[in-house]
Amino acid sequence: MNNTKRSDELINVNKELAFQKDEKKKRAAELIIANKELLFQNEEKEKRAEELVIANKELVFQNEEKEKRAAELVIANKELVFQNEEKEKRAAELVIANKELVFQNEEKEKRAAELVVANKELVFQNEEREKRDEELIIANKELVYQNGEKEKRAAELAIANEELIFQNTQKEKMTADLIQRNKDLEQFTYIISHNLRAPVANIIGLSYRLQKLDLADDIKKQIVSGLSTSVNKLDEVIRDLNDILKIRQKVDESKQLINLTQFANDIHLSIEKMVENENADIVWDFTRADEIVTIKSYLHSIFYNLISNSLKYRQPGIPPVIHIRSEKLNNKIVLLFTDNGLGIDLPKLSDQVFGLYKRFHTDRAEGKGMGLYMVKTQVESMGGKITINSEVNKGTEFKIEFET
Amino acid sequence: MPLRFIIIDNDPVNNLLCSLTIRDVAKEAEIQTFNFPVKAFEHIITVPLNTDDVTVLLLDINMPIWSGWDFLDNFEMLDEKIKRQIKIYIISSSIDTSDKHRARENKNVVDYIEKPLSEKTVSSMLEQKWTQTLQV
Numbered sequence: 001m002n003n004t005k006r007s008d009e010l011i012n013v014n015k016e017l018a019f020q021k022d023e024k025k026k027r028a029a030e031l032i033i034a035n036k037e038l039l040f041q042n043e044e045k046e047k048r049a050e051e052l053v054i055a056n057k058e059l060v061f062q063n064e065e066k067e068k069r070a071a072e073l074v075i076a077n078k079e080l081v082f083q084n085e086e087k088e089k090r091a092a093e094l095v096i097a098n099k100e101l102v103f104q105n106e107e108k109e110k111r112a113a114e115l116v117v118a119n120k121e122l123v124f125q126n127e128e129r130e131k132r133d134e135e136l137i138i139a140n141k142e143l144v145y146q147n148g149e150k151e152k153r154a155a156e157l158a159i160a161n162e163e164l165i166f167q168n169t170q171k172e173k174m175t176a177d178l179i180q181r182n183k184d185l186e187q188f189t190y191i192i193s194h195n196l197r198a199p200v201a202n203i204i205g206l207s208y209r210l211q212k213l214d215l216a217d218d219i220k221k222q223i224v225s226g227l228s229t230s231v232n233k234l235d236e237v238i239r240d241l242n243d244i245l246k247i248r249q250k251v252d253e254s255k256q257l258i259n260l261t262q263f264a265n266d267i268h269l270s271i272e273k274m275v276e277n278e279n280a281d282i283v284w285d286f287t288r289a290d291e292i293v294t295i296k297s298y299l300h301s302i303f304y305n306l307i308s309n310s311l312k313y314r315q316p317g318i319p320p321v322i323h324i325r326s327e328k329l330n331n332k333i334v335l336l337f338t339d340n341g342l343g344i345d346l347p348k349l350s351d352q353v354f355g356l357y358k359r360f361h362t363d364r365a366e367g368k369g370m371g372l373y374m375v376k377t378q379v380e381s382m383g384g385k386i387t388i389n390s391e392v393n394k395g396t397e398f399k400i401e402f403e404t
Numbered sequence: 405m406p407l408r409f410i411i412i413d414n415d416p417v418n419n420l421l422c423s424l425t426i427r428d429v430a431k432e433a434e435i436q437t438f439n440f441p442v443k444a445f446e447h448i449i450t451v452p453l454n455t456d457d458v459t460v461l462l463l464d465i466n467m468p469i470w471s472g473w474d475f476l477d478n479f480e481m482l483d484e485k486i487k488r489q490i491k492i493y494i495i496s497s498s499i500d501t502s503d504k505h506r507a508r509e510n511k512n513v514v515d516y517i518e519k520p521l522s523e524k525t526v527s528s529m530l531e532q533k534w535t536q537t538l539q540v
Contacts, residue, residue: 194466194498198415198519201497205421205520212428219424226417358468369468 181380188244191356195237199230206230240370244356247298247377255293255382260286260326263296267303278311280320289326289333292402298378305371306398310339315393335400343392353388408457411437412444412475413464413495422462422495422521429526441470445478448486458489460529462521465496465503472496476510493517493529 206227210220264284275282292299307322314320323338344353352358354376357369379386379400390396407430411422419437426433438444441463465472472494479487494507497519507516517525 190500194500197499198418198466198497201519202415202417202421205425206417208520209421209424222420223424226420229417 188356192237192241195357196234199234199237202230203227203234244374244377247374247381255295257291257293258296258299260284260290260292263299264303264324267300271304271307274308274311278314278320280311280314280322282307282322282324284324286326289328292326292333293404294382294402295378298382301378302375302400305375306337309371310337310341310396313396314339314341329401331404333402333404335402337398337400338395339397340395343394343396344388344390345392346388346390350388354386407433408459409433409435410444410447410459410461410490411435412441412462412467412472413437414439414467415464418464418519425521425523426526429523430530441467441472441475445470445475448479448490449482458491461490461492462495462517463492465494465498465507473506476512479512487512491529491532495519495521 206223209215210223210227215223261284264286268282271282274280303324307324310322311320318340321340323336325336327334327336346353354372355369356373358373375398376386382402384400384402386398386400388396388398409422409426411419413419413422416439419439423435423437426435436447438447444461463472463475470478476492479490479492491514492512493514493516495517496503496507499518504516507513
């Protein structure tokens, strides 16, 4: 079988091949036409291609240019990108800054609101102050007026005060005076009472003795004599007391104007004997103050007692010299009695010199110790003052001051 | 028993009175009177004293030159032996309490007597038992 099939098949195939050769020849003829066409087109394409090459070169050149541009643009772009980034950073910062500003603005608005409130408050306070100021101005005027009044009062008070000070000084003087007077009186009372009691004690004792029986005659005589002495002493003290009180009360005495020189001459007679006995020299000088308003009898007593005192207590062996002089000092008249006698130990005895019944140098002279006390009492009862200055064995000076 | 008396007073009448009063009580008493305390003081320091004797001294206060107080101040400066033997009584007509007080305060004064001196006082002086040992 197979060989038939195969031969069929080979016939078919050969048919097919013959057919295909024909077809190939057709195709070849077509291909030659097509090839000529293609050739022509190729020549055209080559022309085109040459043009294209030129165009291409041009394009290449342009491309290169464009690439340069592009490169520049890239750079510029990068620059822009960078700048953009910067701008974005700036923008970001600005955003933050802006947020900050917004925040601050809000704060400012809050402040502004507070300030507005505060301002209103201030305005209100200002109005209040203005009211106060007006009130103060009125009050001030009032005060100025009152000050004026006060100054007038103060001036009046100053005058009244000076008056009071003056009166106070006067009162202080008076008080000091009174205190001294009181001391003097106390002392006076003590002395008098003591001097009264002494003889009385004696009288008591003696009269008791006298009542005894069996007294011897001579004893009796002594007792009686003692009684007599004591009673007389008692009487004497009482009389002294009376004299002193009279002076203190200034009874029966009135002041008169006395010329001292004339006065001294007048009393010279009454003391003449005393002066002669002692071989004394009495000198007076009243040229600086010759007139004085005083109680004559007191002045007499003062002169007499001071002269007599100086003579009594003279230095033995030295003739006594007594200077009496007057002076005017401020508005006072001063009398000075100076002697060259025994003097007194002043620091020790100053407060006893004018004391009642006080005597020094009892071995040298008689006397109760009343002379200087009387002088002091008389001087003081006339409103004056007496002081003493003395040195033992040199002399003594009595200074009497009277206000005019 | 002290039989020696010294009386110091510037008032002679008082001295007389004291002498009479003492004599009445103690007939054998030895009595010395002085008008000046200075003289009495001189006497005390110059006359030698028998150690057994006691002298009673009556001293007035108010005297010129030396007062009773002056006498006491000077007496204080004497030797203990002499001071022991002299018993001082202040006798005064003063009834002033400060004088009394001052007298009794003085350690050399036995007592204060108001004038006039009485027999009773003299008797009590004589009856005193004076001790010769140092006074405390």
